[in-house]
Amino acid sequence: xxxxxxxxxxxxxxxxxxxxxxALGVTSGLGLGVAMLWFSLLVLIPLTAVVxxxxxxxxxxxxxxLTNEQTAxxxxxxxxxxxxxxxxxxxxxxxxxxxxxxxRFWGRAALDVVIDIPFALPTIVAGLVLLALYGPGSPxxxxxxxxxxxxxxxxxxxxxxxxxxTVQPVLEELEHDAEEAAASLGATGLTTFRRIILPSLAPxxxxxxxxxxxxxxxxxxxxxxxxxxxxxxxxxxxxxxxTYVENGDPxxxxxxATIMLAVAVTVIVLLDVLQRxxxxxx
Amino acid sequence: xxxxxxPLRWLxxxxxxxxxxxxxxxxxxxxVRTTFEGGLANLQTALSDPEVVHALQMTGIVAGVAVVANLxxxxxxxxxxxxxxxxxxxxLSTLIDVPLSVSPVVVGLALLLVYNSRDGWLGRPLDAAxxxxxxxxxxxVMATVFVALPLVIREVVxxxxxxxxxxxxxxxxxxxxxxxxxxxxxxxxxxWAVVYGVVLSLARSLGEFGAVKIVSGNVVEKTQxxxxxxxxxxQNFEQGTAYAAAFLLAFASVLCIVxxxxxxxxxxx
Numbered sequence: 191x192x193x194x195x196x197x198x199x200x201x202x203x204x205x206x207x208x209x210x211x212x213a214l215g216v217t218s219g220l221g222l223g224v225a226m227l228w229f230s231l232l233v234l235i236p237l238t239a240v241v242x243x244x245x246x247x248x249x250x251x252x253x254x255x256l257t258n259e260q261t262a263x264x265x266x267x268x269x270x271x272x273x274x275x276x277x278x279x280x281x282x283x284x285x286x287x288x289x290x291x292x293x294r295f296w297g298r299a300a301l302d303v304v305i306d307i308p309f310a311l312p313t314i315v316a317g318l319v320l321l322a323l324y325g326p327g328s329p330x331x332x333x334x335x336x337x338x339x340x341x342x343x344x345x346x347x348x349x350x351x352x353x354x355x356t357v358q359p360v361l362e363e364l365e366h367d368a369e370e371a372a373a374s375l376g377a378t379g380l381t382t383f384r385r386i387i388l389p390s391l392a393p394x395x396x397x398x399x400x401x402x403x404x405x406x407x408x409x410x411x412x413x414x415x416x417x418x419x420x421x422x423x424x425x426x427x428x429x430x431x432x433t434y435v436e437n438g439d440p441x442x443x444x445x446x447a448t449i450m451l452a453v454a455v456t457v458i459v460l461l462d463v464l465q466r467x468x469x470x471x472x
Numbered sequence: 473x474x475x476x477x478x479p480l481r482w483l484x485x486x487x488x489x490x491x492x493x494x495x496x497x498x499x500x501x502x503x504v505r506t507t508f509e510g511g512l513a514n515l516q517t518a519l520s521d522p523e524v525v526h527a528l529q530m531t532g533i534v535a536g537v538a539v540v541a542n543l544x545x546x547x548x549x550x551x552x553x554x555x556x557x558x559x560x561x562x563x564l565s566t567l568i569d570v571p572l573s574v575s576p577v578v579v580g581l582a583l584l585l586v587y588n589s590r591d592g593w594l595g596r597p598l599d600a601a602x603x604x605x606x607x608x609x610x611x612x613v614m615a616t617v618f619v620a621l622p623l624v625i626r627e628v629v630x631x632x633x634x635x636x637x638x639x640x641x642x643x644x645x646x647x648x649x650x651x652x653x654x655x656x657x658x659x660x661x662x663x664w665a666v667v668y669g670v671v672l673s674l675a676r677s678l679g680e681f682g683a684v685k686i687v688s689g690n691v692v693e694k695t696q697x698x699x700x701x702x703x704x705x706x707q708n709f710e711q712g713t714a715y716a717a718a719f720l721l722a723f724a725s726v727l728c729i730v731x732x733x734x735x736x737x738x739x740x741x
Contacts, residue, residue, distance in 0.1 A: 214556050217650060222558060225549045229564075231594070232618055233571060236582030239593065243585055286488045293481060303733065304492050307500060310729040312679025313576075314699045315503075315718045318706065322502035323494075329502070347495055379477060401573070408575030411681040411699070415706055428577040428682065435581055435686055444585070447578040454573040462566050 283353025313411025
């Protein structure tokens, strides 16, 4: 869903604040009340319950859950692979955005559609899709199913659009004057890229990287069929949560979920700060 | 604009196209080809399987209700966030984005903890009142609404900010009441943003897996959705059915995204 991410943080600078914002009247006040009630019942109370269950279980059981050999291995694998995938996305995502904006060739429009596919595909289908080429019976003879590479592959697939879609709009709106000035003063292409273009892209790349890391940490659906969920080998954090739920141990499930929730909230707050900084500068 | 030197340009082209081809285009085309390997046989087998048919209906109901709920909530909260001042507005607008990055599994767990009928804070009173949420349709709808919650809002808020409120003020000064202003002035100006938001929510809702898996209990022919059927049939070695169900899901979701990308450039806002 390209549109989900394109708005962080590039386009913000152009936005016009609406001139007046009113105080709440009776109808709008009532509307806000209903909306807040719904939002609380659906999101705030349940997420609070996750944290409350963890706190209620006490510090010792929190530590016990996280230092459980199998859980610790799952968390380590999740963080490692998410970092690795994010690093790949920073490079490949920026390169893809560059090609989409600055290069002209036949079939470029098709690339643009292909990039949205990972957002559109249901995650379970994404797993099935990757199994077709990289699973048993692969036409390439590459079978990564049930290995650590499967985790990397699934995460690379589902997080691909984030960096592309945050960098692309910024690159499109970048003024060319500074680049031309640098070139006319004798800067090489590499220097121009490093000193002029990259600094303007940096907030967008950071935003895309943060989104991609958060998605990597939280991913579940695409891994189910592909990674085999082997304990200590290919099991990720979200699978641990599900296993704890199925085994009737909500306190341990909540402990792992709290960590994942903390990462998610941190990323959202980070994006908010980035967005405001870019808006202020623009 | 500074031209990229030709060798570098070709290198970037080859590397990015190769990457996208190996990671996305080729695997996706393989699934489509496998689905139609024996003509329409796989689709026919899948569609004559009562489990699959029930799951498709379940997905339709859950996604439909979730999209309507998110449409109403999304447009309402967008208007409040853009047009009104109230304490805690900044916090609310940040919190609204949280469902985007929370793991579906955490969403499922969170709803399970609060709404289970055994010891849930709200689940017990609701169960006493005769409403079962977890392992039933209401819970599945809630999980789906949760994961797609910010999509309409993220489309509508920027457009509302962009159009400003001069026209609304004008309508009001000419004697239009709040309802008339909304239907005649505000809604037409955010129409396309609402359509995009709805289509994106629909795509997201059709494909939800992790959260629904936890709150539904995955009961065959009762609370099983299409994504859950794909998992189950694949693990039972019914590859043909799994591929056919996956194809139907993927087709619907990709269609949503294609519709959005066709509509978008015509949008003046």
